[in-house]
Amino acid sequence: MDDVINNIRKMQPLQKFFIGIDSDGCVFDTMEIKHKECFCPAFILHFTLQPIAKFARESWEFVNLYSKTRGCNRFIAVNKTLDLLRSRKKVRERNANVPVMKALNEWTSSETKLSNQALKDACDRTNNPELKLVFDWSSDVNLSIKKLVKGVPPFPHVVECLEIISNKADAIVVSQTPAEALNREWKENRLTPFIRTICGQEVGSKAEQLQFASQNRYDPGCILMIGDSPGDLQAAKKSSALFFPIIPGQEEESWKQLFSEGLERFFNGSFSGDYETQLIASFQKRLPEDPPWQD
Ligand SMILES: [Mg+2]
Missing domain, CATH: 3.40.50.1000 (HAD superfamily/HAD-like)
Known part of the structure; x- marks a missing residue:
């Protein structure tokens, strides 16, 4: 690189x-199809947010499509969305487990090339299960984008x-x-x-x-x-x-x-x-x- x-x-x-x-x-x-059909379903699955799927979806779409953070890097978006979810009363009322991704936060703050490969290198280096979880999610997203996002003209x-x-x-x-x-x-x-x-x-x-x-x-x-x-x-x-x-x-x-x-x-x-x-x-x-x- x-x-x-x-x-x-x-x-x-x-x-x-x-x-x-x-x-x-x-x-x-391509923003709507990528986020609604690829990023968000994999986010709910990999971060086990099924019990609060509705709020997870709302929050993912707000962070990535409908707010000032639209278009931010996907790895930064994960923590922004989890933070937003954690701040919601309805989520707390359900005692839902919203994962705290400390290692991800450290990685996104110190690494400037926030890519899948850089994350894979960090996983190999640290063997950190949290980073591995994020890498699996991101790889899954890439696969579903490849499968799903076709024939979208400019x-x-x-x-x-x-x-x-x-x-x-x-x-x-x-x-x-x-x-x-x-x-x-x-x-x-x-x-x-x-x-x-x-x-x-x-x-x-x-x-x-x-x-x-x-x-x-x-x-x-x-x-x-x-x-x-x-x-x-x-x-x-x-x-x-x-x-x-x-x-x-x-x-x-x-x-x-x-x-x-x-x-x-x-x-x-x-x-x-x-x-x-x-x-x-x-x-x-x-x-x-x-x-x-x-x-
Ligand atoms: Mg853009």
């Missing part, structure tokens, strides 16, 4: 502009945007999905000719991916991140990139806007300032911080 990172660090500009593009929930409408207007992007910018995929799935999904939809490379969870955080691929190689104002989650926005700002949001629930309109005015503004230097501020403000209003339930 270090070779992959080195190659990304050495990537030389072919264009004046650089664009990082998130994949799940941004290019592809959102409308994505291809038109990618055609413009690839003519004017060095574009890469910036994602926390495993590279194997990203390669499959981008190839299946014949989108790989539009991009220079694909960064998955194995490369590091999204901010690191952007920095590895663009740092010191493009002028300020010439780097853009396109994403659908607050984590994408944070990664952009950490890397001094501009940000164009694909707003959850309004993806089609967002891509249309990027196609009809956003890209042009980025390439002609009128993106930063009021235009970007307004886009980010309407994006931030979209996802809540706190859950809708009271109990």
Whole structure:
């Protein structure tokens, strides 16, 4: 994996502009199917949450789809969801056993490449049963995504945007999905000719991916991140990139806007300032911080 990172660090500009593009929930409408059909059922099974399945599902979907943590790394999502479950009165009333994943918390705080392989290495190193449980869950999720998530095309207007992007910018995929799935999904939809490379969870955080691929190689104002989650926005700002949001629930309109005015503004230097501020403000209003339930 270090070779992959080195190659990304050495990537030389072919264009004046650089664009990082998130994949799940941004290019592809895959968030709902992946979380509802793959991540969540395996979460309930592996973490023995059957007695509180309804709350586990509600909490998983809130953390991963419908709140400010949408799109976060899966291993971070496990502890966020378990914490949220533990805080619910209805869960406590049932005396349900919500596992405390201390070793997972330590691992996600100290490891920057939160990938299946890195977790497997940690399992081999420590022989920790808790980490092994998380690894089994994650591997199971990967298998069910491979089996289930097929034939999901990109959102409308994505291809038109990618055609413009690839003519004017060095574009890469910036994602926390495993590279194997990203390669499959981008190839299946014949989108790989539009991009220079694909960064998955194995490369590091999204901010690191952007920095590895663009740092010191493009002028300020010439780097853009396109994403659908607050984590994408944070990664952009950490890397001094501009940000164009694909707003959850309004993806089609967002891509249309990027196609009809956003890209042009980025390439002609009128993106930063009021235009970007307004886009980010309407994006931030979209996802809540706190859950809708009271109990
Ligand atoms: Mg996303």
